Amino acid sequence: MLQTTSPILKPIREKVEAGERLTAEDGLLLESPEVPLPELGELANLVRERKNGNAAYYNINTHLNPTNICVYRCTFCAFRSDLRQAKGYWMNDEQVLARGREAMNNGCTEMHIVGGLHHQAKYDWYRQVVSVLHDEYPTLHLKAWTPVEIDWFCRLTKKDIRWVMEDMIDAGLGSLPGGGAEIFHPEVRNHICEHKADSRRWFETHRTAHELGLKSNCTMLYGHIEQPYHRIDHLVRLRELQDETGGFQTFIPLAFHPENTKLGAERNIKKPSSLMDLRVMAISRLMLDNIPHIKAYWIMLGVGTAQVALAYGADDLDGTVRHELIYHDAGAKTPEIMSVADIQQLIREAGREPIERDTLYHRVERDGEAWQTGQQIVANV
Numbered sequence: 001m002l003q004t005t006s007p008i009l010k011p012i013r014e015k016v017e018a019g020e021r022l023t024a025e026d027g028l029l030l031e032s033p034e035v036p037l038p039e040l041g042e043l044a045n046l047v048r049e050r051k052n053g054n055a056a057y058y059n060i061n062t063h064l065n066p067t068n069i070c071v072y073r074c075t076f077c078a079f080r081s082d083l084r085q086a087k088g089y090w091m092n093d094e095q096v097l098a099r100g101r102e103a104m105n106n107g108c109t110e111m112h113i114v115g116g117l118h119h120q121a122k123y124d125w126y127r128q129v130v131s132v133l134h135d136e137y138p139t140l141h142l143k144a145w146t147p148v149e150i151d152w153f154c155r156l157t158k159k160d161i162r163w164v165m166e167d168m169i170d171a172g173l174g175s176l177p178g179g180g181a182e183i184f185h186p187e188v189r190n191h192i193c194e195h196k197a198d199s200r201r202w203f204e205t206h207r208t209a210h211e212l213g214l215k216s217n218c219t220m221l222y223g224h225i226e227q228p229y230h231r232i233d234h235l236v237r238l239r240e241l242q243d244e245t246g247g248f249q250t251f252i253p254l255a256f257h258p259e260n261t262k263l264g265a266e267r268n269i270k271k272p273s274s275l276m277d278l279r280v281m282a283i284s285r286l287m288l289d290n291i292p293h294i295k296a297y298w299i300m301l302g303v304g305t306a307q308v309a310l311a312y313g314a315d316d317l318d319g320t321v322r323h324e325l326i327y328h329d330a331g332a333k334t335p336e337i338m339s340v341a342d343i344q345q346l347i348r349e350a351g352r353e354p355i356e357r358d359t360l361y362h363r364v365e366r367d368g369e370a371w372q373t374g375q376q377i378v379a380n381v
Contacts, residue, residue, distance in 0.1 A: 006039055008032070012286075016043050019050075021289055024236050030283045031228035037279055044282035044313035051292060051379045052315040056352035058343045059319035059359065061110040062103040066091045066129050070116030072148075072196045075263035080116055090118055093132050100133045103140060107371065110319070110359045113144035114179055123156040127171050134172020141359040142172055143217075146180035147205035151197035161208045169212065175359055176209050178217030178252055184237050185230045192224065192263060203241055210247025215360060218248050218291070222280055223256040223272030224263060231280070235287040242290045249361060250293040250316060253280045255300045274305045278312045285313025292379030293361070298338065303346065310350040315379075316357075317343060 012026050022030075030040060067090045070080040081088035091099075103111055113129065126149070130142055145153075145168065153164045165173075183189055184199035197205075206216050220234050242248050255272045258264025272280075285294045295316040296309035306317055320338055340356075347354040355377070356364040362373035 006036055008034055009036075009039055009043070013043060016046060016286065022287055024232050027232035027235065027283060027287050028228060030286065031232065031279075037275060037282075040282045040286075041278060041312040044285040045311055047285050047289070048294070048313045048315055051381065054351075054353050055315060055355050055377075056310050056347040056350065057293070057316040057355050057357045057361070057377070058340075058347070059110055059357050059364070060106070060108050060340060061112060061319040061321060061359075062099065062106070062108050063321060064096065064099050064111055064113045064129075065115040066096060066113065066126075067116045067118045067121065069118045071119045071152075072117060072193070073262075075192050075261065075266070083118075083120070090121070091129075093128065096129055097132060097136055100137045100140060104137050106320075107366075107369065108140065108320075109364060109371070109373075110141045110143055112177060113142060114146055114149065114177060117149065117152045123153050126153060127167065130168060130173055131171040138172075141174040143175045143177050143359055144168070144173055146177055147202040148180035148197045150205045151201050161205055162212070165205075165208055165212055165214070169214070173214070175214050175249075176206065176216035178219035178248075178250070181219045181234070182221045183226045183230050184234050185226070188224075188226045188230050199237070203237070206247065207241060207245060210245035215247055215249045217250045217252060217295075219252045219254050220280075220284075221254045221256055223276060224258070224269055225267060231283075232287070235284060239288055239290060242288070246290075248291050250295050251284055251288050251291050252295040252297050252318075253277075253284050254297065255280075257300065274302070274308075277301050277305050278309060281309045281314055282312045290381050292381050303338075307346045307350050310347070310352050317347065319343070 012022065012029065015022060068081045069083050069088045069090060100111065111133065130144055133140065133142060150161060150164055154161060157164065180197065181202055182193055189199060209216050218238050220231065222231055238251065255277055257271055258269040263269065281294065281296065293316050294314045295318055296306040296314035297318050298306035299321055301309065320340065344354040357377060358364055358373050361377040363375055363377060365372055365374045
């Protein structure tokens with residue numbers, strides 16, 4: 001039995017202990033500042049350990065953002081560039097392959113590929129980013145393209161989502177990242193990213209990916225203009241698709257970094273506090289009862305908060321994350337890369353067992369520079 005004592009939490013505590021699903025109304029109650037954060041964390045930790053025991057996962061990965069030139073002008077984004085801006089870039093095959101070679105030389109099992117939507121780039125260029133990497137480095141798992149990018153590819157090719165997904169799978173696509181979700185509710189989405197793929201398109205893309213046998217992640221961008229009911233609505237919608245397909249592996253709550261963004265300047269928004277980060281983490285674990293893993297993305301949260309989050313519902317820290325640009329352009333002060341030894345130390349200091357995983361949550365077993373995947377990690381969902 002848990003030791004929480006707040007009367008406001010009593011009915012929710014009883015549901016959590018019994019393994020019952022929380023309602024949207026329960027979620028809104030958990031958003032209340034009257035709910036003590038330590039007790040909320042205790043409840044989330046119960047669910048976290050019920051699903052994943054004492055394990056804390058990480059992987060050895062790298063990011064590839066093939067271009068930052070983008071047709072969209074999302075107000076929360078500091079990464080994008082216009083074609084004629086000095087910071088704009090567009091990678092060629094040689095540069096892409098060099099990044100793949102660096103990844104392999106550093107023991108990476110995964111490459112995370114997202115970027116801008118360059119108005120001069122043809123669909124074949126985006127496909128080739130995947131195909132040249134897969135052909136040259138077939139053991140490197142390619143987690144690529146958000147639904148926003150898939151939607152753009154559909155526009156370029158005049159094909160539907162299924163066609164694009166099947167073509168990318170043929171090129172070497174291994175799974176989908178969770179980006180582009182932002183906040184699903186139109187009250188928020190229409191303001192911060194009104195022209196890009198809407199929530200219906202986001203869900204259609206992930207549903208199609210799951211039908212084709214791909215696993216994917218899901219995210220939520222919080223701490224800007226959204227309200228608590230927008231966040232709970234977002235989580236409930238993710239839970240409903242997971243009930244339908246079972247294809248989501250991990251949920252990643254993403255803290256908004258306002259620095260260098262139009263949205264941050266217009267609204268004078270400050271970065272979410274660590275207390276808000278932990279509350280969102282805990283509520284996410286409690287609401288998303290059918291998604292196996294919750295990630296504390298140290299790049300966005302900061303190393304210290306990510307470490308504490310391992311007691312607030314999170315069971316994954318992401319990985320070494322070489323070459324991350326999107327959040328560092330928005331003012332993230334976290335390191336640009338973290339060593340395996342540092343990640344393992346953070347996990348052990350938090351009282352957890354560090355376990356290296358691949359993208360699809362298989363244990364990675366290493367012998368010097370050689371590695372192989374072992375048994376699949378199964379969470380209790």
